[in-house]
Amino acid sequence: MIVDLTVMLFLAFASYYDLKHSRIPNRLIVAFGLFGVLLKMIELVFNSPLLFNDTVDLEDTLVSVIVPLLILLPLWLIKAIGAGDIKLLMALGLVVGMDVFYIGFYSFLVSAIVGSYYLLKRGILKKRLYEVAELAVLSSNEKRIIEYKNGTDSKTAVTVAFAPCVMIGMAVFMILKIVNGGIS
Numbered sequence: 001m002i003v004d005l006t007v008m009l010f011l012a013f014a015s016y017y018d019l020k021h022s023r024i025p026n027r028l029i030v031a032f033g034l035f036g037v038l039l040k041m042i043e044l045v046f047n048s049p050l051l052f053n054d055t056v057d058l059e060d061t062l063v064s065v066i067v068p069l070l071i072l073l074p075l076w077l078i079k080a081i082g083a084g085d086i087k088l089l090m091a092l093g094l095v096v097g098m099d100v101f102y103i104g105f106y107s108f109l110v111s112a113i114v115g116s117y118y119l120l121k122r123g124i125l126k127k128r129l130y131e132v133a134e135l136a137v138l139s140s141n142e143k144r145i146i147e148y149k150n151g152t153d154s155k156t157a158v159t160v161a162f163a164p165c166v167m168i169g170m171a172v173f174m175i176l177k178i179v180n181g182g183i184s
Contacts, residue, residue, distance in 0.1 A: 004174060006035065007095055011167035014088055018163035024084035029091050036094025057097070064093035064100045078135075078148045085162040092166065099173065107169030111160050118158045128158075 010032045014024045040061055068089040075081040089107075093100035119125035132148070139146045 003039065007092075008167065008170065010035065011092075011163065011170055015161070015164040015167045018084070018161040022159070022161065023082065024088055024163055026084075026087070029084065029087045032088070033091040033094050036091060039095060060098045061094060064097050065090045068093055068100060068104060074145060077145050080148050081162065085166075088163060088166060092170075103166070103169045103173045105169075106172045107162070107166045110168045110172075111162055111165040114165065115158060115160045118160070122158070 010028070013028055014032075017028065018024050040058070044058070069086060072081055072086045072089065076083055076086060089100060089104055092103065096103065116125060119128050135146055135148060
């Protein structure tokens, strides 16, 4: 339970900074990553998982750190996600292992809902969906990544702080694990 609360505390700090400054400090991400390394070391010594995983597996931990980078790198290249968001998910992967993929899915779902709400509220959701589809087709035809332009004025520019979405995604994951009997 203390480990769960510590993870949520790290995500709360990251969310605060992301909402207030539109960035996540590297020292916070490094501290979170070191917390994950410490957890893995304790799990390996005692051969007992401390968080959500059923087993202690170093290979799964490496996959849960590297794959989010590989999946999200294209989004960073087109400026659709920040580097701090990617590093946050990588650090989270160190802590929760393969469950980072579920948490990441819930996080992106929350982000899509929040972003769609903002676009709908401004009356530009349909226009933005067409722009994204057009960008995807153009990138595919030209066989290169084309940077996404996120509006040029306050009416069309929409950004969603992703760290709070990760925190909500983590909370959803924890609730679903409790409901399904997976967290002790």
